[in-house]
Amino acid sequence: MVADPVVRQMGTVVGSLCHNDPAGDWTAVALASRATVVVRGTGGTRRVPIDGFLVDSFSTAVEDGEMALGAEFPVPDDATAGSYQKVERKVGDFATAAAAVQVSMNPDGTIRAAGVALSAAGACAVRVDAAEQLLAGQKPSAELIRAASDAAWHRSVPQADLRGSVEYKKHLAGVLVARGLRQAFARLGVQA
Amino acid sequence: MKVHVTINGVSYERDVEPRTLLAYFLREDCGLTGTHVGCDTSSCGCCVVVMDGTRAVKSCSMFAVQADGHEILTVEGLAEGGQLHALQQGFWDQHGLQCGYCTPGMLLTSYALLKHQENPSEADIREALAGNLCRCTGYNNIVKAVQQAAATLRQPVGAK
Numbered sequence: 001m002v003a004d005p006v007v008r009q010m011g012t013v014v015g016s017l018c019h020n021d022p023a024g025d026w027t028a029v030a031l032a033s034r035a036t037v038v039v040r041g042t043g044g045t046r047r048v049p050i051d052g053f054l055v056d057s058f059s060t061a062v063e064d065g066e067m068a069l070g071a072e073f074p075v076p077d078d079a080t081a082g083s084y085q086k087v088e089r090k091v092g093d094f095a096t097a098a099a100a101v102q103v104s105m106n107p108d109g110t111i112r113a114a115g116v117a118l119s120a121a122g123a124c125a126v127r128v129d130a131a132e133q134l135l136a137g138q139k140p141s142a143e144l145i146r147a148a149s150d151a152a153w154h155r156s157v158p159q160a161d162l163r164g165s166v167e168y169k170k171h172l173a174g175v176l177v178a179r180g181l182r183q184a185f186a187r188l189g190v191q192a
Numbered sequence: 193m194k195v196h197v198t199i200n201g202v203s204y205e206r207d208v209e210p211r212t213l214l215a216y217f218l219r220e221d222c223g224l225t226g227t228h229v230g231c232d233t234s235s236c237g238c239c240v241v242v243m244d245g246t247r248a249v250k251s252c253s254m255f256a257v258q259a260d261g262h263e264i265l266t267v268e269g270l271a272e273g274g275q276l277h278a279l280q281q282g283f284w285d286q287h288g289l290q291c292g293y294c295t296p297g298m299l300l301t302s303y304a305l306l307k308h309q310e311n312p313s314e315a316d317i318r319e320a321l322a323g324n325l326c327r328c329t330g331y332n333n334i335v336k337a338v339q340q341a342a343a344t345l346r347q348p349v350g351a352k
Contacts, residue, residue: 004323006301007234009249091322 001025004092017050018068020124022057022159023094027125029084031117032100035073041066054124079112080104081187085176086119089163095120096163097172099152101180103135105188111135116148116180118173120163121156128155131177140192145181152177195260199224200269208256214249215239217256218266226267226296227251230325237324240297241266248304250323265303267296278344279303279337288337290328297324302338310346314339 002011016026030050037053039046053061062068082102086095098119104112114135116128131148138144158169185192196205206221218224230238234253241251242265270277279299289295305320317338
Protein backbone atom coordinates (compact mmCIF):
# COMPACT_ATOMS: atom_id res chain seq x y z
CA MET A 1 0.00 0.00 0.00
CA VAL A 2 1.04 3.58 -0.39
CA ALA A 3 1.16 5.08 3.12
CA ASP A 4 -2.16 6.02 4.73
CA PRO A 5 -5.64 6.68 3.25
CA VAL A 6 -5.10 10.43 2.86
CA VAL A 7 -1.74 10.02 1.12
CA ARG A 8 -3.41 7.52 -1.20
CA GLN A 9 -5.68 10.30 -2.46
CA MET A 10 -2.62 11.43 -4.41
CA GLY A 11 -0.10 8.59 -4.15
CA THR A 12 0.04 5.92 -6.86
CA VAL A 13 1.51 2.45 -7.37
CA VAL A 14 3.84 3.64 -10.12
CA GLY A 15 4.86 6.62 -8.01
CA SER A 16 5.81 4.21 -5.25
CA LEU A 17 7.86 2.11 -7.70
CA CYS A 18 9.63 5.23 -8.97
CA HIS A 19 10.36 6.42 -5.43
CA ASN A 20 12.06 3.04 -4.85
CA ASP A 21 12.34 3.40 -1.11
CA PRO A 22 14.35 0.48 0.30
CA ALA A 23 11.42 -0.24 2.63
CA GLY A 24 8.55 0.42 0.23
CA ASP A 25 5.76 -2.08 -0.34
CA TRP A 26 5.10 -2.08 -4.07
CA THR A 27 8.66 -2.75 -5.15
CA ALA A 28 8.69 -6.15 -3.43
CA VAL A 29 5.20 -6.94 -4.76
CA ALA A 30 6.31 -6.03 -8.29
CA LEU A 31 9.33 -8.33 -8.01
CA ALA A 32 7.30 -11.29 -6.72
CA SER A 33 4.66 -10.87 -9.42
CA ARG A 34 7.20 -10.08 -12.17
CA ALA A 35 5.84 -6.72 -13.20
CA THR A 36 7.08 -4.58 -16.07
CA VAL A 37 7.27 -0.78 -15.94
CA VAL A 38 6.28 1.22 -19.01
CA VAL A 39 8.68 4.14 -19.49
CA ARG A 40 8.27 6.82 -22.14
CA GLY A 41 10.66 9.51 -23.29
CA THR A 42 11.35 11.58 -26.37
CA GLY A 43 13.00 8.50 -27.88
CA GLY A 44 9.87 6.39 -27.55
CA THR A 45 8.35 3.89 -25.15
CA ARG A 46 10.19 1.01 -23.52
CA ARG A 47 9.10 -1.76 -21.19
CA VAL A 48 11.53 -2.40 -18.35
CA PRO A 49 11.28 -5.60 -16.27
CA ILE A 50 11.11 -4.69 -12.60
CA ASP A 51 14.47 -6.35 -11.79
CA GLY A 52 16.24 -3.90 -14.08
CA PHE A 53 14.00 -1.00 -13.13
CA LEU A 54 15.07 -0.97 -9.48
CA VAL A 55 18.64 0.32 -9.74
CA ASP A 56 19.54 1.41 -6.21
CA SER A 57 17.99 3.17 -3.23
CA PHE A 58 15.70 5.92 -4.55
CA SER A 59 16.97 5.45 -8.09
CA THR A 60 15.43 3.65 -11.07
CA ALA A 61 16.07 2.99 -14.75
CA VAL A 62 14.06 6.09 -15.67
CA GLU A 63 16.51 8.40 -17.46
CA ASP A 64 16.48 12.18 -17.77
CA GLY A 65 13.72 13.18 -20.14
CA GLU A 66 11.73 10.03 -19.41
CA MET A 67 8.68 9.33 -17.31
CA ALA A 68 7.17 6.09 -16.01
CA LEU A 69 3.62 5.87 -17.33
CA GLY A 70 2.40 2.62 -15.86
CA ALA A 71 3.15 -0.85 -14.62
CA GLU A 72 2.00 -4.12 -16.13
CA PHE A 73 1.32 -7.05 -13.83
CA PRO A 74 0.80 -10.49 -15.42
CA VAL A 75 -2.79 -11.58 -14.83
CA PRO A 76 -2.68 -14.50 -12.37
CA ASP A 77 -4.47 -17.67 -13.46
CA ASP A 78 -6.68 -19.78 -11.16
CA ALA A 79 -3.67 -21.81 -10.00
CA THR A 80 -1.80 -18.72 -8.83
CA ALA A 81 -1.99 -16.93 -5.48
CA GLY A 82 0.13 -14.52 -3.54
CA SER A 83 0.54 -12.90 -0.17
CA TYR A 84 2.15 -9.78 1.23
CA GLN A 85 3.38 -9.89 4.81
CA LYS A 86 4.62 -6.80 6.59
CA VAL A 87 5.68 -5.66 10.01
CA GLU A 88 5.30 -1.92 10.51
CA ARG A 89 5.46 0.42 13.50
CA LYS A 90 2.24 2.25 12.67
CA VAL A 91 -0.40 2.28 9.95
CA GLY A 92 1.08 3.36 6.64
CA ASP A 93 4.68 3.35 7.79
CA PHE A 94 7.50 2.01 5.68
CA ALA A 95 8.26 -1.62 6.44
CA THR A 96 10.39 -2.76 9.35
CA ALA A 97 10.50 -5.91 7.23
CA ALA A 98 8.21 -7.27 4.54
CA ALA A 99 7.91 -10.20 2.16
CA ALA A 100 5.94 -10.61 -1.06
CA VAL A 101 5.35 -14.08 -2.44
CA GLN A 102 3.47 -15.55 -5.37
CA VAL A 103 3.12 -19.21 -6.27
CA SER A 104 1.64 -20.98 -9.30
CA MET A 105 0.76 -24.66 -9.13
CA ASN A 106 0.87 -27.46 -11.69
CA PRO A 107 -2.13 -29.81 -11.99
CA ASP A 108 0.01 -32.59 -10.41
CA GLY A 109 0.40 -30.58 -7.20
CA THR A 110 3.96 -29.39 -7.77
CA ILE A 111 4.92 -25.73 -7.84
CA ARG A 112 5.13 -24.40 -11.42
CA ALA A 113 6.69 -21.05 -10.53
CA ALA A 114 7.40 -18.99 -7.44
CA GLY A 115 8.12 -15.32 -6.82
CA VAL A 116 9.73 -14.36 -3.52
CA ALA A 117 10.90 -10.85 -2.70
CA LEU A 118 11.82 -8.84 0.39
CA SER A 119 11.54 -5.21 1.33
CA ALA A 120 13.72 -3.47 3.94
CA ALA A 121 16.38 -6.07 3.21
CA GLY A 122 18.95 -4.12 1.21
CA ALA A 123 19.56 -1.01 -0.86
CA CYS A 124 16.24 -1.69 -2.58
CA ALA A 125 13.75 -4.53 -2.61
CA VAL A 126 15.43 -7.83 -3.44
CA ARG A 127 14.39 -11.01 -5.18
CA VAL A 128 15.22 -14.18 -3.25
CA ASP A 129 16.37 -16.23 -6.24
CA ALA A 130 17.47 -19.16 -4.08
CA ALA A 131 13.98 -19.50 -2.59
CA GLU A 132 12.29 -19.28 -5.99
CA GLN A 133 14.57 -21.98 -7.38
CA LEU A 134 14.18 -24.40 -4.51
CA LEU A 135 10.37 -24.03 -4.57
CA ALA A 136 9.95 -24.62 -8.31
CA GLY A 137 9.09 -28.19 -9.22
CA GLN A 138 8.55 -29.30 -5.62
CA LYS A 139 5.43 -30.28 -3.69
CA PRO A 140 4.60 -27.80 -0.89
CA SER A 141 5.64 -29.02 2.56
CA ALA A 142 6.68 -27.62 5.92
CA GLU A 143 10.31 -28.50 5.14
CA LEU A 144 10.16 -26.71 1.79
CA ILE A 145 8.72 -23.59 3.41
CA ARG A 146 11.46 -23.72 6.06
CA ALA A 147 14.12 -23.94 3.34
CA ALA A 148 12.64 -20.91 1.52
CA SER A 149 12.49 -19.07 4.82
CA ASP A 150 16.18 -19.82 5.46
CA ALA A 151 17.05 -18.57 1.96
CA ALA A 152 15.27 -15.31 2.74
CA TRP A 153 17.24 -14.96 5.98
CA HIS A 154 20.48 -15.36 4.01
CA ARG A 155 19.43 -12.96 1.25
CA SER A 156 18.34 -10.17 3.61
CA VAL A 157 21.01 -7.51 4.12
CA PRO A 158 19.06 -4.90 6.08
CA GLN A 159 20.28 -1.71 7.70
CA ALA A 160 19.81 -1.18 11.40
CA ASP A 161 17.68 1.86 12.16
CA LEU A 162 14.98 3.06 14.56
CA ARG A 163 12.73 0.26 13.32
CA GLY A 164 15.05 -2.52 14.39
CA SER A 165 18.43 -4.18 14.39
CA VAL A 166 19.97 -6.13 11.52
CA GLU A 167 19.45 -9.37 13.43
CA TYR A 168 15.76 -8.60 14.05
CA LYS A 169 15.05 -7.62 10.46
CA LYS A 170 16.79 -10.71 9.07
CA HIS A 171 14.77 -12.86 11.43
CA LEU A 172 11.56 -11.19 10.27
CA ALA A 173 12.49 -11.72 6.60
CA GLY A 174 12.54 -15.47 7.18
CA VAL A 175 9.38 -15.50 9.28
CA LEU A 176 7.43 -13.35 6.83
CA VAL A 177 8.36 -15.45 3.79
CA ALA A 178 7.17 -18.55 5.64
CA ARG A 179 3.89 -16.85 6.61
CA GLY A 180 3.41 -15.57 3.07
CA LEU A 181 3.96 -18.98 1.52
CA ARG A 182 1.58 -20.65 3.98
CA GLN A 183 -1.10 -18.07 3.18
CA ALA A 184 -0.58 -18.31 -0.59
CA PHE A 185 -0.86 -22.10 -0.49
CA ALA A 186 -3.92 -21.85 1.76
CA ARG A 187 -5.55 -19.48 -0.72
CA LEU A 188 -5.12 -22.17 -3.37
CA GLY A 189 -6.46 -24.86 -1.06
CA VAL A 190 -3.09 -26.60 -1.16
CA GLN A 191 -1.83 -28.53 1.85
CA ALA A 192 1.63 -27.40 2.96
CA MET B 193 3.60 30.27 -12.94
CA LYS B 194 0.11 31.67 -12.65
CA VAL B 195 -2.12 29.64 -10.34
CA HIS B 196 -5.81 30.19 -9.89
CA VAL B 197 -7.43 28.44 -6.96
CA THR B 198 -10.81 28.92 -5.30
CA ILE B 199 -10.27 28.69 -1.56
CA ASN B 200 -13.27 28.64 0.77
CA GLY B 201 -15.34 30.11 -2.05
CA VAL B 202 -12.95 33.01 -2.69
CA SER B 203 -10.92 33.21 -5.87
CA TYR B 204 -7.14 33.57 -5.47
CA GLU B 205 -4.76 34.18 -8.35
CA ARG B 206 -1.05 34.19 -7.58
CA ASP B 207 2.24 33.93 -9.42
CA VAL B 208 4.26 31.09 -7.82
CA GLU B 209 7.42 29.12 -8.38
CA PRO B 210 6.53 25.74 -9.91
CA ARG B 211 7.95 23.94 -6.87
CA THR B 212 5.74 25.81 -4.37
CA LEU B 213 3.85 23.33 -2.24
CA LEU B 214 0.13 23.83 -1.76
CA ALA B 215 0.62 24.14 2.03
CA TYR B 216 2.98 27.09 1.59
CA PHE B 217 0.81 28.59 -1.13
CA LEU B 218 -2.10 28.61 1.32
CA ARG B 219 -0.08 29.93 4.25
CA GLU B 220 2.35 32.36 2.66
CA ASP B 221 0.83 33.42 -0.64
CA CYS B 222 -2.79 33.50 0.50
CA GLY B 223 -2.26 34.28 4.21
CA LEU B 224 -4.42 31.35 5.34
CA THR B 225 -2.37 30.07 8.25
CA GLY B 226 -5.06 27.78 9.64
CA THR B 227 -3.52 25.00 7.56
CA HIS B 228 -0.58 23.78 9.64
CA VAL B 229 2.67 22.18 8.56
CA GLY B 230 3.80 19.55 11.03
CA CYS B 231 6.28 17.23 9.36
CA ASP B 232 6.52 18.51 5.77
CA THR B 233 6.86 14.88 4.63
CA SER B 234 3.24 13.66 4.35
CA SER B 235 3.43 11.68 7.60
CA CYS B 236 1.51 13.75 10.14
CA GLY B 237 -1.62 15.05 8.40
CA CYS B 238 -1.66 18.53 10.02
CA CYS B 239 -1.78 20.07 6.55
CA VAL B 240 -4.81 18.19 5.21
CA VAL B 241 -7.23 20.26 3.14
CA VAL B 242 -10.23 19.15 1.08
CA MET B 243 -10.04 19.41 -2.69
CA ASP B 244 -13.18 19.70 -4.81
CA GLY B 245 -15.52 19.12 -1.91
CA THR B 246 -14.80 15.49 -1.04
CA ARG B 247 -11.12 14.64 -1.41
CA ALA B 248 -8.84 15.00 1.63
CA VAL B 249 -5.26 15.65 0.52
CA LYS B 250 -2.03 16.43 2.33
CA SER B 251 -1.19 19.90 1.09
CA CYS B 252 2.52 19.43 1.87
CA SER B 253 2.74 16.69 -0.73
CA MET B 254 1.02 18.53 -3.54
CA PHE B 255 2.28 21.37 -5.67
CA ALA B 256 0.21 24.55 -5.77
CA VAL B 257 0.04 24.17 -9.55
CA GLN B 258 -1.73 20.82 -9.08
CA ALA B 259 -4.55 22.74 -7.41
CA ASP B 260 -4.86 25.13 -10.35
CA GLY B 261 -8.51 25.38 -11.35
CA HIS B 262 -9.66 23.42 -8.30
CA GLU B 263 -11.62 24.26 -5.17
CA ILE B 264 -9.90 23.98 -1.82
CA LEU B 265 -11.55 23.97 1.59
CA THR B 266 -9.37 24.89 4.56
CA VAL B 267 -10.24 25.13 8.24
CA GLU B 268 -11.01 28.82 7.78
CA GLY B 269 -13.90 27.83 5.52
CA LEU B 270 -15.64 25.40 7.87
CA ALA B 271 -17.65 27.79 10.04
CA GLU B 272 -20.47 29.65 8.33
CA GLY B 273 -21.99 32.93 9.49
CA GLY B 274 -20.23 32.74 12.85
CA GLN B 275 -21.72 29.27 13.43
CA LEU B 276 -19.24 26.46 14.07
CA HIS B 277 -19.41 23.53 11.68
CA ALA B 278 -20.80 20.36 13.28
CA LEU B 279 -17.29 18.93 13.33
CA GLN B 280 -15.88 21.96 15.11
CA GLN B 281 -18.74 21.80 17.61
CA GLY B 282 -18.03 18.10 18.09
CA PHE B 283 -14.36 18.75 18.81
CA TRP B 284 -15.37 21.52 21.26
CA ASP B 285 -17.99 19.44 23.08
CA GLN B 286 -15.97 16.20 23.24
CA HIS B 287 -12.67 17.85 24.11
CA GLY B 288 -11.27 16.60 20.82
CA LEU B 289 -8.23 18.83 20.97
CA GLN B 290 -5.53 19.62 23.44
CA CYS B 291 -2.72 21.72 21.92
CA GLY B 292 -4.74 22.08 18.72
CA TYR B 293 -1.85 21.76 16.28
CA CYS B 294 -3.24 18.69 14.50
CA THR B 295 -6.85 19.90 14.67
CA PRO B 296 -7.21 21.55 11.24
CA GLY B 297 -6.03 18.33 9.57
CA MET B 298 -8.25 16.18 11.80
CA LEU B 299 -11.26 18.36 10.96
CA LEU B 300 -10.72 18.28 7.21
CA THR B 301 -9.93 14.57 6.96
CA SER B 302 -13.11 13.95 8.98
CA TYR B 303 -15.03 16.37 6.76
CA ALA B 304 -14.12 14.31 3.68
CA LEU B 305 -14.95 11.07 5.51
CA LEU B 306 -18.44 12.33 6.37
CA LYS B 307 -18.98 13.37 2.76
CA HIS B 308 -18.37 9.75 1.75
CA GLN B 309 -19.99 8.00 4.73
CA GLU B 310 -22.71 9.69 6.75
CA ASN B 311 -22.73 7.02 9.44
CA PRO B 312 -19.19 5.69 9.80
CA SER B 313 -18.36 3.08 12.44
CA GLU B 314 -15.67 3.75 15.01
CA ALA B 315 -13.35 1.53 12.94
CA ASP B 316 -14.14 3.54 9.80
CA ILE B 317 -13.24 6.76 11.62
CA ARG B 318 -9.99 5.36 12.96
CA GLU B 319 -9.06 4.02 9.51
CA ALA B 320 -9.83 7.35 7.84
CA LEU B 321 -7.76 9.23 10.42
CA ALA B 322 -4.82 6.79 10.26
CA GLY B 323 -2.75 9.40 8.45
CA ASN B 324 -3.39 12.14 11.02
CA LEU B 325 -1.16 12.13 14.06
CA CYS B 326 -2.05 13.74 17.40
CA ARG B 327 1.06 14.05 19.53
CA CYS B 328 -1.11 14.86 22.55
CA THR B 329 -2.53 11.37 21.84
CA GLY B 330 -6.12 12.49 22.23
CA TYR B 331 -7.47 10.00 19.75
CA ASN B 332 -10.42 8.68 21.76
CA ASN B 333 -12.00 12.11 22.08
CA ILE B 334 -11.26 12.90 18.45
CA VAL B 335 -13.21 9.78 17.45
CA LYS B 336 -16.07 10.79 19.77
CA ALA B 337 -16.07 14.26 18.24
CA VAL B 338 -16.42 12.85 14.74
CA GLN B 339 -19.20 10.52 15.90
CA GLN B 340 -21.06 13.48 17.42
CA ALA B 341 -20.66 15.49 14.23
CA ALA B 342 -21.85 12.59 12.10
CA ALA B 343 -24.99 12.29 14.26
CA THR B 344 -25.62 16.04 14.02
CA LEU B 345 -25.21 16.08 10.26
CA ARG B 346 -27.57 13.13 9.83
CA GLN B 347 -30.39 15.10 11.47
CA PRO B 348 -32.87 16.62 9.04
CA VAL B 349 -32.11 20.24 8.18
CA GLY B 350 -33.82 22.55 10.68
CA ALA B 351 -34.03 19.95 13.43
CA LYS B 352 -32.22 20.70 16.67
